[in-house]
Amino acid sequence: MITEHERKQEMINKINDDIVKNGFKALTMDGIAKVMGISRGKLYQYFSSKDEVIEAVTARYIQYIEKISMIADPKDAQGFIDEFLSIYFQNVVLAGSSSETFINDLKTVYPDLYEKFSESLAKRDAVIQNFYESGMRKGVFNPGLNAQLLHFQDKTMLTVLVLPKFLFTHRLEPSQALRDYLKIRVRGIIIPEYQSLVNDANVNSQIQHLDKKFRRVFTETI
Incomplete structure (x- = not known):
């Protein structure tokens, strides 16, 4: 039970996607109840105000960021490759599950929550940069790369690649865009002798899952 x-x-969970994609300034308790598929009275049994809902959604988001920030310390080349792929797909999910509107609303209306949110992202950035630097020291990643820029490039590019309007304008399928960009990352970061360690079956499975998710968003948006 x-x-x-x-x-x-x-x-x-039901209100999360709506808030992180569309922001919440104009959202009311009636609107929240509608998205949740419940009555306003039922909503008030669990949340006394809109503030509580926003706090709960933001806390859930921060918990997710902290969870995926626990990156393993690989012992061999295969471990580095597997973690590299995991980070890539986590970045895709993060890029597709937030919006500039949500972040701006959070910064304006709930500066304390915004600070916590920003701190969690900054900690994850540092962990990923350390991961890239470790991979270079271990000879798995190409030497002399700027770890900070590598991660910044991912965050910037993936934010664009998950936009339905961008995909529609350039006639790109979500799966095609994610797969082709990953190929660029693999060839640019992993040294040639270890590129074959990329698990194609796992990559295809992840991309198919994300493709279905983004197609739903694509259909709703375009």
């Missing part, structure tokens, strides 16, 4: 905590989490 579902617990009250689990029911509340389900409600947060």
